[in-house]
Amino acid sequence: MSNPVDYIEYTRRTYEALGYPPYSWVENLDSPPFTPLSIPIEEASLALIASGGIYQRGQSAFHFKDDLSYRLINTEVSVDELRVTHFAYDVRDARSDPNIVFPIEGLRNLVSEKKLGGLTPQAVTFMGGIYSARKVREELAPALVQQLRDQRADIALLVPV
Amino acid sequence: MQRKILMQALDAFVDIKTAGEIQRLPYRWSADESWRENPMNGGSQSKSKSSGDFRTPRSETPQYQEPEDEKAFLEQHTTGACGTCIGAE
Numbered sequence: 367m368s369n370p371v372d373y374i375e376y377t378r379r380t381y382e383a384l385g386y387p388p389y390s391w392v393e394n395l396d397s398p399p400f401t402p403l404s405i406p407i408e409e410a411s412l413a414l415i416a417s418g419g420i421y422q423r424g425q426s427a428f429h430f431k432d433d434l435s436y437r438l439i440n441t442e443v444s445v446d447e448l449r450v451t452h453f454a455y456d457v458r459d460a461r462s463d464p465n466i467v468f469p470i471e472g473l474r475n476l477v478s479e480k481k482l483g484g485l486t487p488q489a490v491t492f493m494g495g496i497y498s499a500r501k502v503r504e505e506l507a508p509a510l511v512q513q514l515r516d517q518r519a520d521i522a523l524l525v526p527v
Numbered sequence: 528m529q530r531k532i533l534m535q536a537l538d539a540f541v542d543i544k545t546a547g548e549i550q551r552l553p554y555r556w557s558a559d560e561s562w563r564e565n566p567m568n569g570g571s572q573s574k575s576k577s578s579g580d581f582r583t584p585r586s587e588t589p590q591y592q593e594p595e596d597e598k599a600f601l602e603q604h605t606t607g608a609c610g611t612c613i614g615a616e
Contacts, residue, residue: 425612426589427590428589430590433615
């Protein structure tokens with residue numbers, strides 16, 4: 367298998383080429399909390415969270431400058447209604463098949479096959495590439511966590527881009 | 528392949544017992560790996576190595592996939608917020 371892309375070195379090089387000072391990385395010193403799954407996966411309600419800039423036709427698209435908004439998308443949505451917009455990755459494949467960045471059909475199939483208990487009523491989407499870690503930590507992340515609580519999610523699957 | 532990845536993601540909810548554990552899957556996006564030379568290219572598909580920022584310029588205007596999407600947004604919001612575009616209405 368190929369080695370992963372070294373995004374840290376890539377970003378350092380890009381910023382240097384643009385004449386910016388060295389990129390200031392977020393450093394999380396605390397270990398992330400860990401909560402073992404306490405119920406069988408076949409009984410768990412999963413929340414799908416995706417950062418690839420997915421919105422549903424009729425919703426507002428994301429903008430490209432530190433957009434802290436998010437969308438709630440009904441998990442019964444038709445894939446034909448899904449749209450993709452993002453400034454930092456090639457979206458052509460995702461627009462051809464939104465399941466690449468928002469695997470809603472695969473998850474619905476697993477629910478039908480009883481390999482997964484269910485999905486929350488709404489999935490949550492936003493657009494990554496937000497430069498302010500503080501705003502993500504203090505504004506967006508708490509709002510997303512509240513959504514998971516409100517929808518009584520047991521587990522969350524984050525699909526990053 | 529999408530199904531396999533999802534099944535392995537569900538398995539991870541059960542199998543992972545410690546914080547920070549990463550399970551690497553043996554899949555590759557494409558046999559042509561030239562995209563690795565410029566992985567944050569916003570769509571121009573240039574295969575040259577990065578010498579600057581190739582990403583789409585930033586803007587605070589919603590960037591719709593299709594022009595028709597903006598019309599659909601306006602039609603859906605004629606009476607106010609729809610309640611699903613949180614922070615954008």
